Amino acid sequence: MTEDIFVIGLSHHTAPVELREQLSTKLSDVGQELRTLMAESSIQEALLVSTCNRVELYGFGSPEAMEHGKRYLARRASVKVDHLLYERFGYDAVKQAFRVASSLDSLVVGEPQILGQMKDAFDVSREIGATGPILGRCFTHAFNVAKRVRSETAIAEGTVSVSSIACELAEKIFGDLQGRRVLLVGAGEMGEGAARALHKTGAQLVVVNRSPEKARELARVFDGEAHGLEALTAELVRADVVITSASADGYVLDEATMRDVVRGRRHRPLFLIDIAVPRNVDPRVGQLDSVFLYDVDDLQSVARENVASRRREAAAAEAIVEEETQAFLAWKRSLLVKPTIVALRRRFEDVVQEELARTLPRLESLRPEERAVLEKMGAAIVNKLLHAPVRELKGVDAEGNPELVAATVRLFDLEQGRDEPAREEKDEASVRFSPFRRLRPARSHKGDPT
Amino acid sequence: MPVTLLFITTVALYVVAWLLDLSSLFRGAKRSGTLARRLLGVAAASHVAYIAAEFFAGGQTPIADLNGTLSTLSLGVVLAYLLVQRSYTVPALGAFVTPITLVFLLGAALVRGVAEVPPPVASALLQVHIAFNILGLVAFTVAFAASTAYVIQEHLLRKKRIGGAFRQLPSLGVLDSISAHATNVGFPLLTAGVVTGALFVTQSSASLFSGAQAMGLLTWIVFAGVVVLRLVGGWRGRRAAFGTIMGFACGVSVLAAYAVKLGSGA
Known part of the structure; x- marks a missing residue:
């Protein structure tokens, strides 16, 4: 149950306007909505895109956090809308953000307004500190993808009115x-x-x-x-x-x-x-x-011809979106590598320290220089043992190898998080190894739902 | 042999630039349009090197024979097109200009060594005459390319085929203005070419080029018509474009006539 980027929402593809307008939020109110949502849930980063054609809540957190976000959106409607909301997690969510920004998911494919609307939503979220390093990077990347799609395909060419x-x-x-x-x-x-x-x-x-x-x-x-x-x-x-x-x-x-x-x-x-x-x-x-x-x-x-030719161009645009989604996920994976290496090293060093602490008292005759030599030897063993695993974890392009990272975490029991006792005690699920948590900025408005 | 190698390199670069231009025209690939333009610059540099290499190898001025004349003309067209790109952003025009360049350059290779100008005919006046005509024809080539694009664009607009090439081609207004400017630049140069040509014929005893002379005069008359009708008759658009295309065809037939004449006479 790891944390990842998610999106919950509805759009012109899935819901009629009567429902969309019930869930929509004015840009001026979005900040307040996000504050309330984040105060009452374990969502770590959040961004709300609300236009006449879609309402989408992007977030970063666990699947439980996503569930909470879904309930939050659903309760704004007067009727039951759960079945109309789509939920996407990880890869699918990143791809959704990129597709929406590139206007591939728009009613009129290639229309330029959506990019501006997303940028506005991003600005609001960033101002109140609701976007952190993950969503921030994801959306900056999405805007670049949109730019690339516009310049490399003819998707926005040929007006349709x-x-x-x-x-x-x-x-x-x-x-x-x-x-x-x-x-x-x-x-x-x-x-x-x-x-x-x-x-x-x-x-x-x-x-x-x-x-x-x-x-x-x-x-x-x-x-x-x-x-x-x-x-x-x-x-x-x-x-x-x-x-x-x-x-x-x-x-x-x-x-x-x-x-x-x-x-x-x-x-x-x-x-x-x-x-x-x-x-x-x-x-x-x-x-x-x-x-x-x-x-x-x-x-x-x-x-009609322009609409059709935009559709044809959409295939090329989808390929760009796919490529960029992979690039973004590679970046995200690379985030996992460093904390894993740090935790692994600390694990080894802890073992050395424990053993030294147990052994040294029994060797009372040792002079301080000799003790230092023993300690040095311990450190050298750690370094030698870790050399190859660290090299492999980093991988050739420093992006890391996700399977190895997962295997390492499991083999060396790094998920315990026992080295970080001072973690937020918000919920049980968060007390575990989570490299992203360290990247998260302090949220000053926490617990201040005004 | 470096001369041959430079020639092949130049031709290859032109071909690739043209293919990129076509891809930009028909598939709307903007990047390939930009790339084509840069490549054309490189091709022009290679072309200059080729002409220089020929000069040092053979010791002749570039425009002393028909081979050199065509090759210089070809280079001139590319340079003129790159110049036009500085004042108008009309990348799609490359798809029309580059093949003409190629035809001139390949034509030059075809008449290489075949069409030597007999020594008594070669004089300073002849070189001035050729130089003026090359410059004039360079301008008319640009006008021809713009006019051809105009005719196609107008056809698409009338047939209401909006999309594809239509979208990449410049507006009728811009194409007409390029054609008009180029014709206005080319016409005085051609006039100077015709005058020096006439002087040359009266001075020289050899009357070599009667058929070509007639075509040359016809070219001048057609372009004079286009210039005057644009100025006085308010001609523009399709009529002017067809006039320009006709004039260019006459101009090229002069070169062809020389090639045939010199080829059979040598």
Whole structure:
């Protein structure tokens, strides 16, 4: 029953939003929650990630501590949720942290927000001293994994919302959108969304609407110009991007009009985004020179394609996560090596001391120098005997050999922990050999549940 | 033999850089794009060493014969591309530039020793003429690569094939601007090349290159058309790209005509 990293939680994969919201915690309250949890349980380190798609409690401790964490989470829900909570321990928990940070577990795979949310959760936990050397290292590692996944795979490439696809395409046509003229025809909600996205990239908005008040109202939002319908043709000639989302019967922009417009534009490219249903732009306009016409279906099929290509990239990302999980676990194993060697050495030295203490009184005739020689001999025997085992325990890469470490602990009975009588007397289970315990920082708020 | 070894090394480096570029273009591997660019720098250094070795071995200036001219042209294209990379970040363009470099360099090897310029023809004026044309053609190669990428990117955009290569290729705006800049740089150089060429022909008694001359003039006319129509007619995008591609094809056919002429005449 060793201690390890664990995670308990639920996500969009396992639970509906009605349950997720019952368990979720505002970021400002997370610190308090963690303090309460740690005061009443044997969890040594804890971190709570709470977003609209997941609530996950990461911790470091024994399986009993994990059980406690589970009860703690479950009792916040009004109904029984135990069966919906997943629990992962050791390898699986580390991998979960890495996958979540890399946005592989997200509803929209590759979305960037989760990394920021995890960093916030980490900061809160660190501030109140709830993360120590293990979770701290685990999450720092997770953030690096996320960075690596982003730079080495195309998982975050290709946006998946209609507005951002409109932006992406506009950028692929014009390069920089700074100062480009974006003409918004009509006042549909989706058109407004696309206009907002383009506005954010530094484009200049122009609104043309049948109702001048409506046009002015929208233009104010985007700090742009407003015109009535009579200015439409002139604005079409000046614009770089046109978004149409008017509710109209028949085409607002027919081929003949657009032919004239294109002539007036002298080969300047025009990106037409027809978001309206029924469509505002005659599809034949897309055949005109220098005109790129995308309707709602086109944008949505791009979105689907992007989602699919992100899924394909996810396989490469999973491989990175697996590799990094192994690297992290190797680091964690290396933590075990040093305390084991120290305990082993102390064990041997204790035996020498005991035997010397028993033997020396019987050799009263010995001079002090001779006693020193005997003591020296004892130390030399210990060193000689330990030389090979210590070398093997350390292993070639100083990461240690976990099986040997376990065998050593067992063979030499190092789990007794009798050399550390002043251990915390919190529970029975903790009074045993535990290399991690020494790494744990002092928790000043202990027993102070305010 | 060090010259051959340097040649093989240079070719191999270009091939690997190109493969990396292709992997970056089609598989979106960003690392291989960066690596390709660095490798191209190494390849260029190796290419310089190769040209220097040839010079010391043969004692001829690099552009004295068609072999040297093509090899120098090939190197010039790489250097120009690396220069373009400093002002625009367009890694995907390497996938278009590097194969042209390779074709020039392999073409140089093909005409090696075959197409010696007869001594009476070789003069200082001829060398100036060749130098101008090489510089012009270097610029047009960059313009050609950008225009080809433009045509492909525009096709993908029209067919609504978003993803894969589309994502890696630069925007139409950037490609058009690279093509326009390169053409504007190349055109005066080509003009100087044509003028020195005409001077050379009037001075020299040998009338060697009539077919090539006609193609050279055609190249100049096409590029003049592209430059003027861009400036006055507001041409840009696909039309300008097709014009540039056509002009480049003419320019390359001049080289081919020389190779055939010199090859059969030697």
